[in-house]
Amino acid sequence: MPATLASSRKRSSAPARRAGGRTAAAPRATLRIAVVGGAGHVGLPLSLVLATHGFPVTIIDHDRRKIEALKQKRLPFLEEGAQPLLDALAAPALAFSSSHQDVATADVIILTVGTPLDDHLNPDLTQVYGAIEQIRPSLRDGQVLVLRSTLFPGTSEKIQERLRALGLKVGVSFCPERIAQGKAIKELGELPQLISASDARTLAIVRRVFSAFNREVIELGMVEAELAKLFTNAWRYIKFAVANQFYMTATEKGLDFYRIRDAMMRRYERVADFPAAGFAAGPCLLKDTMQLAAYNRQHFAVGHAAMLLNETLPDFLVEQVKRRRALSGARVGILGMAFKADNDDHRESLAYKLRKLLEYEGATVLCSDPYIADPSFVPAAQALRCDVVFIGCPHTAYRQLSFEGRDVVDCWGLTRQGRAA
Template sequence: MSAPRVAVIGTGRVGLPLALAFIEAGAEVIGVDIDPRVRRIINEERRMPFHEPGFEDAAASGKLRIVERVADAGDVDVFVITVGTPLLHHIETDLSAVTRVIAELSPSLRAGHCVIMRSTTAPRTTRYVRTLLERHSGLGVGTDLALACCPERIVEGKAHEELRSLPQVIGTEDPLSRDAAARLFGLLGVELLHCDYITAELVKLANNVSRYAFFATANVLAMIALDYDAEPHEVLRLGNYRYPRPIGARPGLTAGTCLRKDFGMLSEAYWSSDILIDSWRINESMPKFLVDAAKRRWGPLAGERALVLGYSFKRDTDDVRDSLSAKLLRYLQRECPARLAVHDPWVSASRLEPLHELRFETDLLEALDASSVAFIATNHTVYEEQREAILARVAAGSLRVVDLWNCLGTGHTLIAKDGLR
């Protein structure tokens, strides 16, 4: 049987690696994206528009073409929906991109087509998508059309490896859909885990939300320790030392587009998720807590030259969506306006949220020399590698560092010359 012809609708951080992985697996793939930038970079420049290692050759091969509209995708067998599903300011998923795609897609649908929901959504969304598809197309899911919820569970930066290794959850409610989705993901050679729509939706959210709560536990324990003037990393070190039931998570700034919003999707669907709301509050309060902790230990920051190290939401990525660094910078600006800088080796100045008089530093050592206090917001590898250079400035008394991640390995959160505190 020949490989299915696939249209991937929404070629962003999730859709583009998936489209290229299907191409590498031998499928014929077309991308659909309304963003002219992504179309130009793939169609004309033939390179990745963001950092996702392993796909450079596939992007350069020219085998993927991205069109603007679903109607231009031509003759395909499978439509994979990978558009964004952000959270609105209310606790509610913004499904507008998904419903728009369904409306655009429906006139092209015919018997034998398969639609895959890959975007992360709240429980019961796939049922809703089924209703929309049937209403708009006049076709029946399970009789004419296949529909499956196959959530994406990769971590950014490891898509190439994980698309070929993570078991694929396949939520379907009829044999036609089950077989069609299995045929598609069978191309990637991964284990297939079959279940119904709701289970597939919940697996995705449970994977992310449990991590969010896991980090919140580490963060609240860190805040409690610092409030007692104890060292969170020493608590962790001793608590884990030759103890068979270790404290797993380390504290840090916890956000990013997926973890924060996926908690919202579960909360949207289930009213009594207090522990999730608390996790959100804990993780979101870390930037202000760190500024206050520095003030408590070292006094007012008004005369300081503050530097935030790391702007992307996690280690060694260029993705800035929902990063807590921007929030940290906003709090710091209240303390030391006009003396604020940020450095991130992965991010360009154009990606920064505009903040009055914020300087973007490209040279780390010069930035450290120009600063009196640094907050390590993202635990990028480069900051670990520059440990000695950073600590030399601390030892010389010219710099103090807030290192919630223990990125520098000192075991201290607030690092200054006097006793490394």
């Protein structure tokens, strides 16, 4: 057993602090952790929580801008509850680096880089394999590589085989992230953690890491854990598609979807998980549904149907407006460009597709978002004065606006009073 792991039985001297919604127990280990991709939406909150629970953590990210911001105690994006943790941590509890060589001193390396789709909706593992290639010269026997990015099923085993073929005795683990973006600090402590590993020793080490901040750790095989993550996201994406289908059906017939939905849901628990309509977007849900489709040789009718419904909601909304007024020459406002409420992330946001469609129709489009710094955006009040106003993202702040007398397109139900959430 490597010295670092042998000495890991000692209790950490770091004080127990609060994170993840409960009091942190003193760590049972002094495993040193490096998080590659650690300045991202998954890597950063996980790093903060692990460091808060006494593991010395080094965040390694090739985005030097984010690393510099973090060194100056500035978060690169909105993350509830993260700022106090960042403020409270200093080296060696939390260190920052742009050098992949720094994995050399870690006992556990956690990989949290992106796993997007390519232009043909196939999984693109370039970032994962690229990062592994960069850390490879610094890896050594006895280390543990935890894959936290969402992976195409079978990838963890393939990575294990590659490392073994290189003669490296590095344990491989897949432990998917399931937080809602922006809520990670709270949810990391609350959501059961799924863990899996290539061998018993690696499993014991990841169990130690994840049970330091969460009471409930569930073991699976690596492919099972990869599928559990994809099933979770595809399930949510399909549910949103059903709500959007019902919204389009009711609206097409001139009926009020939310009036029907409110009546359905009142004191009727069996439909308690019926979501509101809205843009089902962002960097994960469509992407992971398509990863599952690729895994199933594209035999995934319900997943593809969900994509067609969710991705065409902006087109549907534009067509509805065109039935009652010309868009050519009109001034159209979009309130909210982020992909989800009260967040600054605009990755894969359908509000941008909406803008493109409106511009194609010849409208002048004024976009607004309180969380996104874009010099072309206008204040909400200015967007609100346009001929037609779309709610592109239901930020809570918009509930304070008066939509009286405005021509508003609101598939989310944000502007309705007292509808079921």
